[in-house]
Amino acid sequence: MLTIFKIAWRNLWRNKRRTLITTASVFFAVLLALVMRSMQLGSYDNMVKNAVSFYTGYIQVHKAGYWEDKSINETFEYTKSVEDEIKSEAGISSVTPRLESFALASSGNYTKGSAVIGTDPKKEAEFTQLNKNVTQGEYLKSRDKGILVGSKLAEYLRIKVGDSIVLYSQGYHGITAAGEYPVRGILDFPNPEMNKQTIYMSLSEAQYLFGAPNMLTSLAIMIDDPAELNEKVSDLKNKLGDQYEVMDWKEMMPELMQEIQADNAGGIVMLAILYVIIFFGILGTIMMMSMERKKEFAVMIAVGMRKVKLIAMMFFETIIIGLLGVIIGAIAGFPINLYFHFNPIHLSGRAAEAMEQFNVEPIIPFSMDPAYFLNQGIVVVIMTLMAFIFPLVFLIRFNVIKGMRN
């Protein structure tokens, strides 16, 4: 077997240039595929992670039917048992209670619609790091009587830290909701929409404003491993029963999901093209390597070499051609991906703006999922094996007499 391998190896270098060109084409295709996919998958993970940790969380629990029209009437009671039920599920890293609704915000002659979010300031800071968005003034303390206002909204209302604004709204079951609130701080988000309309206050204050003591519109949940999302959602559905609706980020942010799917489809088409190039590169070379050696094969069989040995020889030749490029490609791709995993590319211009719309930080950290490297290897091995079908059939049907006469 060793000699067969030796012959196969040397055969590859009989036509150095051809072998190098084939290997190089596999190499570049694999490198491109690896880097491209790593970047793509990394950017999706990043988009999702950023998007969910900016506001929604990976999962939210609402009263059944809330999401449909997001009414303040569709609230549920924040009992210890609900929270315990959720926290008893393994792999849940945080749970943040919120009461959200809309209100008119006014100061002097200026009035504007706004989204009021009542939350637990401490949990919110851990979850969305809202405290880091405070550019002027201070972050909320728990049970704070003041509010935080989005920067554009504050500009519109002509207010600054220390001023107060009045909020009007309709509260729980139609009661009038109104109150005057001192501005503790100004919030600045990458997303301009949020700057124009967001008001944060403490959960207790929001419950008071909307006349909904101890009620919530949502519990926003973060999980440790995004790969377990579906499992967690179905577990929570089972535990909480159908009084509640359990939604994942894909349902809550369908645009983000669609964006990712559309982009991913493009990536897969690119990959398919690369793979086809690899396949035909290997196939073409291996075809030539079989056809041009008819006389040699004929003599080898004539003098007493069994066909299986020739098949083994061609198998080694095919596999080496395929794997050489893959291995070198992976070796070259690995440090590139590793580098960009830890030093993400910072985007600017339109791409960055588009990402900011989704509350996504405009950076691309590359994915270092080992499964991904493995998959690439498996795909190329499969293609190499497919290319091997040619020499296999060629040798099985090979006729010594015809081979010699040609």
Next chain:
Amino acid sequence: MAIIEVKNLHKIYDETNVPVKAVNGIDLKVEKGEFTAIVGPSGSGKTTLLNMIGGLDKPTKGEVVINDTKIHDLKSKDMINFRLMNIGFVFQAYNLIPVLTAKENVAFIMELQKVSRKDRNQRAMELLRNTGIGDKANYRPGDLSGGQQQRVSVARALASKPQFILADEPTANLDSKSTADLLDMMLEMNRESEITFIFSTHDQRVIDRAWRVVTIEDGKISSDKTREN
């Protein structure tokens, strides 16, 4: 006793529109130690005959018996093994594995026969020396002349300790000097070691030096002369 016995051998190629009777009723016996040339015009059936004697091609009718084995009754797997153990082949060209050195080529046959590494390396060197090219043992075929390549081919054919050596136009690609040298070497092997050679040729100088000359025309033996000494 004859080591090769060809009985009423026929080969008809009928893949083409007009069937070709390439070999048309040949009877032939070859004794151990003979040095036999098969001659005849182009297309007379020499290659077809040798291929059937070597078990590479199946006869349409008749049989080839080698040391009591009716070789065409063998299953194809056994046939390959039979060739490996009993017949040495030398062809006109492309005899050697181009990526192996002369020595590796000779040793490879013995590796197929499962001879130990030590023995096959030793014997390969010995054979290369005997065929007069011991100094080129580590050359690849591409770096050898046509004559040198054919010497390696003969060494390779001898390596398996075959019953006989079958050579289809072994000198066709050689100049007259190389032809004469190769023939000298083969004759010496034949004389010293009783190696049986059966080969086809067009070359009158080769024919002149053969012990036995079998002439074929239109797939039939037209004359069979053994030189008296």
